[in-house]
Amino acid sequence: MDHSVITVENLSKRYIIGHQRAPTDGVRHVIEAAVRSPFRWLRSRNQEKKAQREEFWALNDVSFDVKRGEVVGLIGGNGAGKSTILKILSRITEPTKGRIQLEGRSASLLEVGTGFHPELTGRENIFLNGAILGMSKEEIKRKFDEIVAFSEIEKFLDTPVKRYSSGMYVRLAFAVAAHLDPDILIVDEVLAVGDVTFQKKCLGKMQEAQARSRTVLFVSHNLSAVEAFCTRGIVLSKGRVVFDGPTKPAIQHYLDSLRGTRPPSYGDVIDLCAFGSRPDRYPPQLRTLRLYDETGRPLGGNLSAGAGMKATIHVELEQPAANVNAEISFLTLDGDRVCTASSAYEKCRDESRLSGSVVFRCEIPSLPLVAGDYKLNVGLYIGQTEADLVEDAARVAVSWSDYYGTGVAPMHGVFLLNNRWAVATAADMVLA
């Protein structure tokens, strides 16, 4: 089981992004250049090249290996080099340096339906696409019925695919790909398409592949999908491997890197006096904010979606006052307010006069936010008046969790809505 099937050693890929490159793409420009300075080629060529061309290392000394049966997620922002690795692995482009050793048959799915021809029927496209993905004719014949059943398009098998709905098209395309049955499967963003049920079906197929100790290399921006399937994550940044390890920490590492360096406000004990974001007119009455998880341990800036949290706010009142309330509001990084927790909403809140040092304890049983980063504002109210405010006092990174217990949860929007559904056909309704 601990046999390496993919070994990547010191892989580098250089692209030349010549600033003169684009305009030379055309015969006219070549001729034009030759006419303008016919003797240019006599001059030192190297010098010329250096001046016009800029090197760009899409991958820089990347090394990792993948063992049989592992499902590895490649994570990274745009331009991190994920696609370049996949392209090299699928042999579409050659590396500039380094080497890759692959053991076993590999198949790459950089896109579903590659090579589908709109004029051809579903049946014809199954054969064509199968051949393109590397299946032999015999193999396709053998798996044909299975592919058709998986794609659920039996009725339209002899219709040109240009008349298919996009859903049918994708289903057929994925069905062919899913039956490749290679030892190493290289997948890029394939799951970003199709409806949820079909996505689940595809994920099931991938898990099946894993169960048969197939190796999967998976690239996706969909972190929840990565977290759901991958046993390991490799984080790339600017063409280098910056993290290689279990999926969860890998995703965390990636999310952290999105924020740049972790600001001090991610700590668990936050000195609210130190904030310069406080409006000048307010004397610093809010002193410290402490964040804990639901069991009372320091939060550490992370929270899985739907989990609860606790907070304590320490306030030093300037003068005795009645009707004092503290609040914590959650905002998106764009500054949109998502929700607010306030002691003013508490039924039996303390309306007696308070003075000196006061501690507000807040408990949020569940914070069903969509995975992402949120900032916290802390405010103090006396009566209806805002007495103190610290903006962006702390940040919480909410990570994806299986909130609904179904393996799927939205990655968009802001909060996770509790919802129930019943599905019935019109016939069922009549019977009922």
Add this chain to the structure above:
Amino acid sequence: MHQLTIEPGRAEHHYWKDLWKYRELFYFLAWRDLLVRYKQTLVGIAWAFLRPALTMMVLTVVFGKFAKLPAAGVPYPILVLCGMLPWQFFSTALAECGNSLVHNSSLVSKIYFPRLIVPASSVIVSLVDFMVSASILALVLLWYQYLPSAHIFFLPLFVGLAFAAAFGVGLWIAAFMVRYRDFRLIVPFMVQIGFYITPVAYLYREVVPEKFLLLYALNPMVGVIDGFRWCVLGGQHVLYWPAQAITVGWTVLLITTGIWYFRRVERTFADVI
């Protein structure tokens, strides 16, 4: 266990082995292009027959009747067909071959395979078209009750020559087209000019002055068409050997340099297409 090493320059090593391994994809691409060619047309493959038939009529009327070009005792339609069939094969093969990589850009940028498969399979498609069109020659020969000479058995040789010439030029164009889309405009122009400087609709030995004959024969298709006429018309048409030599020379040169250049640039296709 299947093993694969990816290294800079590695693809070069087992290029021909890979080409063999991907032969099935080659069949499938040719099969796809054949299927697609006449999809959603009313008369389908009959177009491969109709197109040369109509062209033959027009050329016969214009060159044989209006211009009254000499025919050396051969029915003019037969003479025209012997020039037009190889020319149409050559020009369509050339155009298809040149466009093939760009048309298949989604494949080129998403899947690995020896890229040589794409232009090669597109020429095959033109060859199949040519085979269908060639049946019109048989019909016309029957109509005129014209018995071709025994030279006809050499015909496949000249079809092969036309194939190789088209593939050679096509490879260059396909490779250039990936970077310089200008060729999309250059190719139809080349084909149009080529039609006049190639003995498609006339007997060049009767028309071209003796002293320019060698210059005229520098066009590789002159040898091919000369060969076609020699095969079909037999005794009355003598093979012009210098033209043959030039054509074979051209073809060998175009194919070898074409493959060389194609292989040199194909590694970058996915990046620039």
